[in-house]
Amino acid sequence: MTDKKYIVGIFNDEDVVMDAVQKIRSKGIKIHEVFCPYPVHGLDHALGYERPRMGIPAFLFGITGTCLAFLLTFWTLGVDWPMNIGGKNFFPFPTNIPIVFELTVLLAAFGMSFTFFFMEGLGPSVKPIIFDIRSTDDKFAMAIDLNKNTVSDSEITAFLSEIGAEEVNVKEV
Amino acid sequence: MAHKHETPSLDESFDFSPELRKKLIISAIIGIAMVALGAFLIQNHWSIGVWDSGHGAEHAGGAEHGGGDHHGTTLFSRIVANVWMNSVYFLGISVVGVFFLSYNYVAKAGWYTSFKRVPEAFPSFIIVPAIIMLALFLYPDTRHIIFHWTHHGIMEVGSENYDKIIAGKSWYLNFPFFLVRMIAYFAIWYYLWTQIRKYSLLEDETNDLAYYYKSRNFAKMFLIFFAVTSSTAAWDFSMSIDTHWFSTMFGWYHLASWHVAGLAAMMLAILLLKDKGYLKAVTFSSIHDLGKLMFGFSVFWTYVWFSQFLLIFYANLPEETIYFRERFTGHGGRYFAPFIINLLLNFVFPFLILMARDSKRNRMFLKLACGSILIGHWFDFYQIQMPGIAKDQGGIGIIEWGTTLTFASLFIYFVANQLSKANLIAKNHPFIEESLHHDI
Numbered sequence: 001m002t003d004k005k006y007i008v009g010i011f012n013d014e015d016v017v018m019d020a021v022q023k024i025r026s027k028g029i030k031i032h033e034v035f036c037p038y039p040v041h042g043l044d045h046a047l048g049y050e051r052p053r054m055g056i057p058a059f060l061f062g063i064t065g066t067c068l069a070f071l072l073t074f075w076t077l078g079v080d081w082p083m084n085i086g087g088k089n090f091f092p093f094p095t096n097i098p099i100v101f102e103l104t105v106l107l108a109a110f111g112m113s114f115t116f117f118f119m120e121g122l123g124p125s126v127k128p129i130i131f132d133i134r135s136t137d138d139k140f141a142m143a144i145d146l147n148k149n150t151v152s153d154s155e156i157t158a159f160l161s162e163i164g165a166e167e168v169n170v171k172e173v
Numbered sequence: 174m175a176h177k178h179e180t181p182s183l184d185e186s187f188d189f190s191p192e193l194r195k196k197l198i199i200s201a202i203i204g205i206a207m208v209a210l211g212a213f214l215i216q217n218h219w220s221i222g223v224w225d226s227g228h229g230a231e232h233a234g235g236a237e238h239g240g241g242d243h244h245g246t247t248l249f250s251r252i253v254a255n256v257w258m259n260s261v262y263f264l265g266i267s268v269v270g271v272f273f274l275s276y277n278y279v280a281k282a283g284w285y286t287s288f289k290r291v292p293e294a295f296p297s298f299i300i301v302p303a304i305i306m307l308a309l310f311l312y313p314d315t316r317h318i319i320f321h322w323t324h325h326g327i328m329e330v331g332s333e334n335y336d337k338i339i340a341g342k343s344w345y346l347n348f349p350f351f352l353v354r355m356i357a358y359f360a361i362w363y364y365l366w367t368q369i370r371k372y373s374l375l376e377d378e379t380n381d382l383a384y385y386y387k388s389r390n391f392a393k394m395f396l397i398f399f400a401v402t403s404s405t406a407a408w409d410f411s412m413s414i415d416t417h418w419f420s421t422m423f424g425w426y427h428l429a430s431w432h433v434a435g436l437a438a439m440m441l442a443i444l445l446l447k448d449k450g451y452l453k454a455v456t457f458s459s460i461h462d463l464g465k466l467m468f469g470f471s472v473f474w475t476y477v478w479f480s481q482f483l484l485i486f487y488a489n490l491p492e493e494t495i496y497f498r499e500r501f502t503g504h505g506g507r508y509f510a511p512f513i514i515n516l517l518l519n520f521v522f523p524f525l526i527l528m529a530r531d532s533k534r535n536r537m538f539l540k541l542a543c544g545s546i547l548i549g550h551w552f553d554f555y556q557i558q559m560p561g562i563a564k565d566q567g568g569i570g571i572i573e574w575g576t577t578l579t580f581a582s583l584f585i586y587f588v589a590n591q592l593s594k595a596n597l598i599a600k601n602h603p604f605i606e607e608s609l610h611h612d613i
Contacts, residue, residue, distance in 0.1 A: 041612045042612060055529075085487075086487065086488070086489040087489065088489070092486075094479075094482065094483050094486050094487075095483070095486075095487060097479065097483065098483070
């Protein structure tokens with residue numbers, strides 16, 4: 001294993017962890033991630049996350065689906081095997097809309113899911129780092145990557161306890 | 174951050190100033206004057222409206238009794254069609270106020286509580302379209318203009334007007350039953366609203382949770398009643414105009430149109446009140462959520478509209494396609510433009526403008542979308558009802574603008590009047606805290 005070293009502060013309360021995030025960030029310490037048992041409103045703002053840009057892949061995958069669906073219906077019903085349905089012309093626009101809609105939604109949904117898995121590094125064989133198993137139950141775990149911070153180890157530990165962490169652990173992976 | 178901010182005062186009362194009252198009454202009168210002016214101009218072959226009907230004068234001169242004549246439309250038909258259409262449209266916006274409250278009560282939703290008083294004020298307007306529609310139905314001349322099925326002898330075997338298809342619908346479309354239905358819709362919708370409103374106002378004074386449960390019971394009753402009557406009202410008020418034609422999607426389509434127009438009216442009312450400095454406690458998170466509903470239901474309307482269109486287009490049965498044929502090329506093609514504008518204003522424009530998150534939190538974009546949806550659904554009801562009532566007399570000109578102005582002014586008057594009667598924020602509603610701290 002690499003010598004990645006994290007300091008994990010364990011908090012007991014939503015409000016305390018929110019304050020802690022602000023105090024840590026104002027000290028110039030970078031937070032790797034905060035793990036919570038439930039979604040905390042405003043925590044993403046406090047952590048300074050950028051707005052997700054999922055709309056861009058959604059649009060690109062969606063428009064691909066639209067084009068594919070039009071090609072499919074145009075080729076099958078209009079060119080390769082034209083069929084006379086109800087006396088209409090071979091490529092009537094409204095009849096394609098359900099297929100176009102479905103393929104747009106399908107590709108957008110799959111595309112977004114796979115983009116998300118890819119960007120977050122999730123996959124069938126990937127083992128996520130669990131900083132503290134209690135963060136799935138009743139504790140809030142704040143992980144700080146020591147390699148990305150210039151502040152010293154002991155200083156962070158001391159500061160974490162000062163701002164309300166119940167315990168401070170070191171996690172090496 | 175949800176747990177940090179200060180909440181503004183919840184005691185606000187809307188000041189419905191005498192100037193505003195006067196302005197609204199004057200604009201209602203101007204609307205009526207515009208109808209008269211438009212009618213006068215058309216009588217004299219002058220037309221300054223958009224695609225106005227130019228040949229009204231040949232038929233002008235009051236209403237003919239349409240007994241033997243199925244196609245004798247006059248300028249009067251056009252005015253009657255306008256009044257009926259606007260009544261149905263504004264009736265829908267009003268009743269959606271109590272519909273919105275009811276489903277939120279039943280869902281135990283809290284996000285909307287801070288602006289709850291706005292939809293709560295809408296249904297006070299129900300009485301105006303109710304009276305107008307009852308009058309139009311009870312007066313024989315106007316009844317015959319609007320409803321083809323009320324023509325004399327149309328359901329009597331052997332009569333020269335006998336129509337077998339319409340006679341087959343006589344169990345549902347007959348004068349007494351129709352009248353009973355109409356009165357039942359208006360009376361019960363209005364009554365259930367008065368109850369919900371009453372308990373909401375009592376809640377303000379006493380902070381008693383019992384009123385919340387009572388409101389919920391009335392909300393449940395309303396939803397059950399409206400589940401059926403929203404469809405039957407759609408058949409009665411709109412679908413029975415084209416008596417031969419029917420569509421099983423029509424009830425949904427009509428309700429979707431009413432609903433999204435009502436949501437847009439709510440949004441516009443909230444934004445205008447916020448612009449004037451009221452409703453400070455309404456956060457942009459709540460407005461964002463209402464914007465999502467507006468976006469979602471404008472897409473839902475499109476979905477229902479298209480489902481109805483596609484099935485008829487695909488099956489290609491003459492008795493069904495006649496409905497769209499009439500709107501595409503019928504009566505000199507005068508209803509094709511409203512038909513297209515309907516789709517652009519109700520789907521394309523709101524879809525593009527409301528898609529982004531930021532635009533659902535931006536007053537200007539929201540107002541644009543509200544305007545587009547409100548005007549768009551006006552066109553929706555226009556193209557539902559006009560081809561069947563006004564036929565070759567239809568147009569969009571001063572008459573239409575005038576009727577709509579009158580209805581809109583009266584609607585604003587009633588809503589503002591109702592808003593001024595109570596605290597603008599339901600301050601003791603059990604979910605008010607949730608709404609004030611709503612954060613998305």
